[in-house]
Amino acid sequence: MGEGGHLLFPTAIGTCGIAWGPGGVIALQLPEADAPRTRARLLKGLPPLPEVAQPPAGVRAAIEGVQDLLTGMSRDLLEITLDMARLTPFQRQVYAIARAIPPGQTRTYGEIARELGDVRLARAVGQAMGHNPFAPIVPCHRVLAAGNRPGGFSGGGGAVTKMRMLAIEGALEPDLFDPRFCAE
Known part of the structure; x- marks a missing residue:
């Protein structure tokens, strides 16, 4: 999934955020009151990750899957690789x-x-x-x-x-x- 980064993206329910690293998606944030709050909550507790305008293909696919799900498409999103290293x-x-x-x-x-x-x-x-x-x-x-x-x-x-x-x-x-x- 590349070196790592983050970006915000539009969905049917508002602006979401995604962060990723070499092991997969590190975090996905649903909309907060505004884009700066969404970004702040997304990045809270994460190592510094640059904002990336053109994410790797796996991240683009994850974004499209989330966008589809939030418009009502039946998506299970199981194809998205998650990096759970920091979890219990x-x-x-x-x-x-x-x-x-x-x-x-x-x-x-x-x-x-x-x-x-x-x-x-x-x-x-x-x-x-x-x-x-x-x-x-x-x-x-x-x-x-x-x-x-x-x-x-x-x-x-x-x-x-x-x-x-x-x-x-x-x-x-x-x-x-x-x-x-x-x-x-």
């Missing part, structure tokens, strides 16, 4: 399970915890999702709290953005979307 083994397990959730479908934190072998891990699963540096490549928006409530969402706009992304994917009816039910 637990986060890697949780993200692998989340990546297997097909577009338009959801699972709960408890279901993922059960798949990991201990339903008591549901809160830890939620925390891992809250630290997901790859949304929506790792589709944490497809993971809900008990009772299919939205739960939290660390992306800009919080749970409202999560529900908007699920509506785009067809996982819920847009006319049933009510932001009042997205309390953290």
Whole structure:
């Protein structure tokens, strides 16, 4: 994927950011209130990465995949290589399970915890999702709290953005979307 860099790119829900290194995508940031905030959140905690106008082919493909997903195309984005070197083994397990959730479908934190072998891990699963540096490549928006409530969402706009992304994917009816039910 080249030496590494970052850039911002347009999507149907706003300006996103992507950062990459030799091992793959390091981070993907959903839109914040404005482009400078998106860039700042993308780069927080990362080594210095130059802004690159023409990214390598793998990064261009990742950007196109995210853009497609956010316009409603059914994309699982499994072809995108992620560099998970800075993550814990637990986060890697949780993200692998989340990546297997097909577009338009959801699972709960408890279901993922059960798949990991201990339903008591549901809160830890939620925390891992809250630290997901790859949304929506790792589709944490497809993971809900008990009772299919939205739960939290660390992306800009919080749970409202999560529900908007699920509506785009067809996982819920847009006319049933009510932001009042997205309390953290």
